[in-house]
Amino acid sequence: MTDExxxxxxxxxxxxxxxTPAGRRNKQGIRIDPEVEATHEPRRTVISALVKHEPGxxxxxxxxxxxxxxxxxxxxxxPTKNDDRARITVVVEEPDPGIDQIKKQLRKLLPVISVRxxxxxAMRRELALVKVDAHDPAAVNAVADMYDAKTVDSxxxxxxxxxxxxxxxxxxxxxxxxxxxxxxISRTGLTALARGTDExxxxxxxxxxxxxxxxxxxQQTQQYTQTTTDD
Amino acid sequence: xxxxxxxxTPTDDDEQADDQITDSAAPDAATETExxxxxxxxxxxxTNGAESVIRALENAGVEYAFGVQGGAIMPVYDALYxxxxxxxxxxxxxxxxxxxxxxxxxxxxxxxxxxxxxPGATNLVTGLADADMDSDPMVALTGQVATDFxxxxxxxxxxxxxxxxxxxxxxxxxxxxDRVGTDVSEAFALASEGRPGxxxxxxxxDITKSDTEVEPDAPxxxxxxxxxxxxxxxxxxxxxxxxxxxxxxxxxxxxxxIKAEASDVCREFAIEHEIPVITTMxxxxxxxxxxxxxxxMAGMHGTGYANMAITxxxxxxxxxxxxxxxxxxxxxxxxxxxxLIHIDIDPAEISKNIHADYPLIGDxxxxxxxxxxxxxxxxxxxxxxxxxxxxxxxxxxxxxAPEDRPVQPEFVVEAxxxxxxxxxxxxxxxxxxxxxxxxxxxxxEPRTWVSSHGLGTMxxxxxxxxxxxxxxxxxxxxxxxxxxxxxxxxxxGLSVAVRENLDITVAVLNNEYIGMVRQWQDAFFDxxxxxxxxxxxxxxxxxxxxxxxxxxxxxEYDDVADTIQExxxxxxxxxxxxxxDPQANVYPMVPSxxxxxxxxxxxxxx
Numbered sequence: 001m002t003d004e005x006x007x008x009x010x011x012x013x014x015x016x017x018x019x020t021p022a023g024r025r026n027k028q029g030i031r032i033d034p035e036v037e038a039t040h041e042p043r044r045t046v047i048s049a050l051v052k053h054e055p056g057x058x059x060x061x062x063x064x065x066x067x068x069x070x071x072x073x074x075x076x077x078x079p080t081k082n083d084d085r086a087r088i089t090v091v092v093e094e095p096d097p098g099i100d101q102i103k104k105q106l107r108k109l110l111p112v113i114s115v116r117x118x119x120x121x122a123m124r125r126e127l128a129l130v131k132v133d134a135h136d137p138a139a140v141n142a143v144a145d146m147y148d149a150k151t152v153d154s155x156x157x158x159x160x161x162x163x164x165x166x167x168x169x170x171x172x173x174x175x176x177x178x179x180x181x182x183x184x185i186s187r188t189g190l191t192a193l194a195r196g197t198d199e200x201x202x203x204x205x206x207x208x209x210x211x212x213x214x215x216x217x218x219q220q221t222q223q224y225t226q227t228t229t230d231d
Numbered sequence: 232x233x234x235x236x237x238x239x240t241p242t243d244d245d246e247q248a249d250d251q252i253t254d255s256a257a258p259d260a261a262t263e264t265e266x267x268x269x270x271x272x273x274x275x276x277x278t279n280g281a282e283s284v285i286r287a288l289e290n291a292g293v294e295y296a297f298g299v300q301g302g303a304i305m306p307v308y309d310a311l312y313x314x315x316x317x318x319x320x321x322x323x324x325x326x327x328x329x330x331x332x333x334x335x336x337x338x339x340x341x342x343x344x345x346x347x348x349x350p351g352a353t354n355l356v357t358g359l360a361d362a363d364m365d366s367d368p369m370v371a372l373t374g375q376v377a378t379d380f381x382x383x384x385x386x387x388x389x390x391x392x393x394x395x396x397x398x399x400x401x402x403x404x405x406x407x408x409d410r411v412g413t414d415v416s417e418a419f420a421l422a423s424e425g426r427p428g429x430x431x432x433x434x435x436x437d438i439t440k441s442d443t444e445v446e447p448d449a450p451x452x453x454x455x456x457x458x459x460x461x462x463x464x465x466x467x468x469x470x471x472x473x474x475x476x477x478x479x480x481x482x483x484x485x486x487x488x489i490k491a492e493a494s495d496v497c498r499e500f501a502i503e504h505e506i507p508v509i510t511t512m513x514x515x516x517x518x519x520x521x522x523x524x525x526x527x528m529a530g531m532h533g534t535g536y537a538n539m540a541i542t543x544x545x546x547x548x549x550x551x552x553x554x555x556x557x558x559x560x561x562x563x564x565x566x567x568x569x570x571l572i573h574i575d576i577d578p579a580e581i582s583k584n585i586h587a588d589y590p591l592i593g594d595x596x597x598x599x600x601x602x603x604x605x606x607x608x609x610x611x612x613x614x615x616x617x618x619x620x621x622x623x624x625x626x627x628x629x630x631x632a633p634e635d636r637p638v639q640p641e642f643v644v645e646a647x648x649x650x651x652x653x654x655x656x657x658x659x660x661x662x663x664x665x666x667x668x669x670x671x672x673x674x675x676e677p678r679t680w681v682s683s684h685g686l687g688t689m690x691x692x693x694x695x696x697x698x699x700x701x702x703x704x705x706x707x708x709x710x711x712x713x714x715x716x717x718x719x720x721x722x723x724g725l726s727v728a729v730r731e732n733l734d735i736t737v738a739v740l741n742n743e744y745i746g747m748v749r750q751w752q753d754a755f756f757d758x759x760x761x762x763x764x765x766x767x768x769x770x771x772x773x774x775x776x777x778x779x780x781x782x783x784x785x786x787e788y789d790d791v792a793d794t795i796q797e798x799x800x801x802x803x804x805x806x807x808x809x810x811x812d813p814q815a816n817v818y819p820m821v822p823s824x825x826x827x828x829x830x831x832x833x834x835x836x837x
Contacts, residue, residue: 008814008818008833008834009816009831009833009834010626010627010628010629010818010819010833011626011629012535012627014836015828015829015830015836018539018828019543019828021542021543021567021568021828022568023568024563024564024567025562025564025567026562026563027562027563028562028582028586029554029562029584029585029586031569031570031586056396056404059396067397097586101579101582104578104581105579107578110401110421110456112455113455
């Protein structure tokens, strides 16, 4: 800077005289094969984690999601048949490598016993309480019947319904109810279990974490069924 | 790694300490075994939570702890008073955490730091984050207000577990005096098991004060914590085949190689199959840099030849590295032709930043042995090795040191290296000086390089030198290469070094700038030196003397060798204020997010 005559730096061919490789990687660090360029679109999926039932676990899990910038749609937690265990159900929307990373990072938390991504055919349910204006009780009840909604409270001016079911069903019910004027809504977020004898989040086997990671990596191009449409 | 400098004297003025002070020439081992024998013959039963905490540390073989006293941690310190554990009082809790971190790096077992609640605990946070980023084994014990007051914003209360959750491997809020010792045992085991990291136990004052006779359990990780030691044999076989058929193979050794004690097997593997070796910054020392196969460090300020090798290889065997952005530069251009064989003990590191074609999860030493057994023939890569050697001469790290210019920093680093033995330990702060210390010191042994890699904590150097000195063998020199800005951040630690008479040599490469920032401002901000001009630096040699340390100053080339000799020979802490060329910059340099192969050798190439 100050001394023009003194050239700082090292000797060697400048950048433009150096060979550069032809290959490239994508944002996920995967080498791009021009023939079959794999793109990873975000997909919606449900991850279920069996955790120790102790204070701070939910904060630890949710803190993990926020500080790693994972896009979380809903997160629910509740006790299981075992008093020492709770189940966290989380709905995320991420590209495949992100989903894989979420599972691995969750698995790293000490209070987390097991983690798995649910199959698209898993049972998913959400509960919503919808409080609507009930100036026309007959019409309101007709809509409620359509969606199997249960009346949990009614007053001369309002009626409150409990609706359970898949997200789409609740969305549809809310939309239909909106013609009467919705005063308030409270939704629980999604909870889910695997079908049949398939265990949602089993106690860990010794090679659980490893094999998940290995498989995910080996089958990078594996196509998952889209899960945006629900049961 | 059990012996330490005989000069260290415990601060507790009990008889044991007095013995050591008056008889500092006697080998510690004798006193320690005596003490051990004593305590074994008359095991004092645990009477309260605090004693259980200290018992847990003793059971785990802890010899040293770094910390600062305070209100909520007082019961623990009271129990420490009767213990054989040597407590080193630091001048600031941040120093305690860095010293414990460095102790962990050098000794290969968790370093211990203690602090009180509130400000004491929050002052540890930087050190915890630092250890977390670098996967260093460390245990922090923090005092907490009594459980009745927790959550009420009591005096010196902080939600310590809440604050430290993102920067620890695990933390625990102790709620039961019968269990508190076991919490500490568990934290100790967790800190070094699998991928190492910092753990914390928060100790409410009423829990440590409460009566209990329950002895802590032996150190053991919780049941839910599982570590896979061996990699999947099928992937090992596939990776071995890939290595056999590689045209341009390269090994990339990260800090995990050193932590897993896998340096020896990696060296054997590289030498047997003649594979060029690149290291990351935390991996310095895992492979001898004076070996023909060594390409030294890659990344933002890595050598030109390492960056050429990593960019052009076709098979990259990454071991114990997390592919940090300072290593990879832009993801798109990182080793774009290479199939990656990635060995790591943490499954979450696989394909986190760079996709692994051959994910090998397991202990580095074990998996390299598996690979070694599976590789039947060495890759045919004569041409590639010749190319690597060519790059070494094309992009040599030779620098100019004209007599009419101020002292060049590279010259000072090389002089320090020459004046010390191969197993001398280097600690650094963060900045330009750290990069020169990486580039111009020839590392040959693991656990001789102690620095803040992932977090980049300025002020790390001096407290780390204290921790390293305590863990080091007597014949190992400890050199702290620091920058003026970095040194100023934690130099209160000099008081500790003087009190304990720690034989460390601090060389402050003083350019009166936050040099790395100044370099970037010149390159990317039109030379606008916003807040990076440190023309107000104190005279560090005089400051050292004020603390009671030995102070030296270097202004000219002629002073360098002699002053360094003298400072290293001085038996105690010494500080050399080295006035270097204020314009000196670090090259090569890959601009942030840039292409490693396009490193700049001069400013006009940026």
